[in-house]
Amino acid sequence: MPDIETVAFLDIGGTVGSVRVSSNGRENVDLLVYPYVPGVLADLRARDVRLGILSDRGTVPEAAVSAALDRAGLLPSFEPELILYGKKDSTLLFEQAAVAAGAGTAGERPRLLFVGEDAAERAFALRADFLVAPHPSLALTVLDGGAPLRYLRIRVPAGAKDGDWRAALRSQPVVPLHIAAAGGDAYEVEVYAVADVSTALRLDDLGFFVDRLGRDDEPLTTDLYLLRDDRRSAAGFGSGAGNSADRFGGASAARRVLSSTIEGLVIAIPGGGSVERYHFRDARHGHNSKLVPAPSLLDARARGEGLSSAFPAFAAPSLTTAERELIERHVTTARIEREVARHSGVEPVAGDTMIRSRHIHHPDNVVAVRALVDDITAEAAGRLAVRTHPFIHEGRAYENVEAVLAGTGADADGVVLVTAHLDSTAARQPGYRASVDPAPGADDDASGVAGVLAGLTAILGLVDETEPPRRREVRFVLFNAEEHGRVGSIAYARDQALLDTDIVAVLQMDMIGHDVAPPATFELHAGFTLSDDVQTRSLRIADLMAAMAAQISPSLPPAQIYPGPGGGADPAQERSDHYSFHVQGYAACLASEDFFAGPGPGTIPEPNPNYHLPADRTVNPGYARDIARVVAAAAWTAMTR
Numbered sequence: 118m119p120d121i122e123t124v125a126f127l128d129i130g131g132t133v134g135s136v137r138v139s140s141n142g143r144e145n146v147d148l149l150v151y152p153y154v155p156g157v158l159a160d161l162r163a164r165d166v167r168l169g170i171l172s173d174r175g176t177v178p179e180a181a182v183s184a185a186l187d188r189a190g191l192l193p194s195f196e197p198e199l200i201l202y203g204k205k206d207s208t209l210l211f212e213q214a215a216v217a218a219g220a221g222t223a224g225e226r227p228r229l230l231f232v233g234e235d236a237a238e239r240a241f242a243l244r245a246d247f248l249v250a251p252h253p254s255l256a257l258t259v260l261d262g263g264a265p266l267r268y269l270r271i272r273v274p275a276g277a278k279d280g281d282w283r284a285a286l287r288s289q290p291v292v293p294l295h296i297a298a299a300g301g302d303a304y305e306v307e308v309y310a311v312a313d314v315s316t317a318l319r320l321d322d323l324g325f326f327v328d329r330l331g332r333d334d335e336p337l338t339t340d341l342y343l344l345r346d347d348r349r350s351a352a353g354f355g356s357g358a359g360n361s362a363d364r365f366g367g368a369s370a371a372r373r374v375l376s377s378t379i380e381g382l383v384i385a386i387p388g389g390g391s392v393e394r395y396h397f398r399d400a401r402h403g404h405n406s407k408l409v410p411a412p413s414l415l416d417a418r419a420r421g422e423g424l425s426s427a428f429p430a431f432a433a434p435s436l437t438t439a440e441r442e443l444i445e446r447h448v449t450t451a452r453i454e455r456e457v458a459r460h461s462g463v464e465p466v467a468g469d470t471m472i473r474s475r476h477i478h479h480p481d482n483v484v485a486v487r488a489l490v491d492d493i494t495a496e497a498a499g500r501l502a503v504r505t506h507p508f509i510h511e512g513r514a515y516e517n518v519e520a521v522l523a524g525t526g527a528d529a530d531g532v533v534l535v536t537a538h539l540d541s542t543a544a545r546q547p548g549y550r551a552s553v554d555p556a557p558g559a560d561d562d563a564s565g566v567a568g569v570l571a572g573l574t575a576i577l578g579l580v581d582e583t584e585p586p587r588r589r590e591v592r593f594v595l596f597n598a599e600e601h602g603r604v605g606s607i608a609y610a611r612d613q614a615l616l617d618t619d620i621v622a623v624l625q626m627d628m629i630g631h632d633v634a635p636p637a638t639f640e641l642h643a644g645f646t647l648s649d650d651v652q653t654r655s656l657r658i659a660d661l662m663a664a665m666a667a668q669i670s671p672s673l674p675p676a677q678i679y680p681g682p683g684g685g686a687d688p689a690q691e692r693s694d695h696y697s698f699h700v701q702g703y704a705a706c707l708a709s710e711d712f713f714a715g716p717g718p719g720t721i722p723e724p725n726p727n728y729h730l731p732a733d734r735t736v737n738p739g740y741a742r743d744i745a746r747v748v749a750a751a752a753w754t755a756m757t758r
Contacts, residue, residue, distance in 0.1 A: 123165070138505045153253065154191075157254065201217060236387070289320065341384070347400050348397060348399040359397075403696075413614035413701055476541055501573075520592065531590075535626075537596070541558025566595060594609065631724075665747050688715065
């Protein structure tokens, strides 16, 4: 009996490579292929597997997508009749793909495989009798069909922490999702991953401690999240003051909890479901994280190796009078106030269009993205490459916004990022309905968006008027879906690591607008306990921003830099978009208002009482201006010094 024919369909964005779409959403598409994908395609072809594509191209013409695949060298790998575009929010496209693969003809039905990063789409594929793989590296494992896939918690023995345990994991068909400090005597690092149960046994033999989480093949149709119950953490052991029983009281919900760790609860949410309902009471900033496939977590880069060392300590950087005046001219109280008002629904963004909410489930999230693209395109006047970076989350397409100013000079190595998140939420409000209720998010994080936009204008003005002979590339990036687990920044940082981008500094602004009680303190967060090297390089950025504050914003007192002189964990670690870059080995620093206690004993924070509430409608624009000037000055110094 002849072998059954096999046909594998792959998604494009987030599966085959990183996609950028031109600012008007139609003219041009860039596809940067992930380094492991050509090998996977070659292995599949060696098995006589026919290859196709199932992808949602949105408003982009089919010819533009085909051109991008051709430029990337991938178009010949796929059979033209097996390239289908459309939404994968039902079984329809998968049924059409089955017919195209010959499933409707006489004879034996071929085996059909869908490889895609979104759990909701994989669930529809399963209903259409496809096999599914959550990552290209697991395609052959699924086709071989010997053992089910499982979520694994792989604990690295303490004695192996400084050894090359990453290489040992790379030698196996393991796709990592998350790396954390375990905080135990027997093991100090733990890796959450997806692999088949046979691989789990091999990891046991290699000396790892492996916990099998959830049920067989649960990774096929679920997404994994880490939820932090800050109320429980604050109350301490034995208090019974947590939220978990409230959120997971029913049997169905309780089955979603796979483990509890020092970080929080690890839960698996079925494709098409949402983490939105699990917003714990008294949750602090960054209360959840989505754990997504990221092979780069096992690369040397994630340890901080192989990156540019060109970013110096900047012990005594000095702005010229002209540089300082230009930054002051462009980053003003009025500019911050205007941008916050537009993006938090106080003033229209275009005509009479008001942004009532930037929550990803609210229709105005799309309006906010388009307004940012249009505003930056107009501001750039052709000097910046303005694009969107699409990604899939909970079965829906979302976009980050990216504006790139190319570097100049042969020795201008590395890239500088100035960032904030563009979405909002009001999930602390009882009865909050994300799809219809307002979430103005003036402080969180329209203040950061305003800081990025004003900083962009300042950098362009500095380039025009000072004409530095050498400058690094700078990108202004606004991340979507931060409130759902840093999803947009995780997708962006993962892509940059896979594409081997040499990012020397990430300067993130998240909540820079609330200050009432004097003095006007602010925080710089650079802590990363998993890598001394990454933390050291991140502290250089914090030191740079602290030095800039004295020159450009003298009304601010010395910054509170985390971790402090006494060491310990940074309370903002894992809690904003800068952490998405830390885990990939990049130096990053978060600038924020006085949200957390410390560093050290005896300091009282001043968190915004309207955090994650509909009442988050105003900021202190002069205070936000001062922090935004610090970030703009630090970015300019990192670009040009």
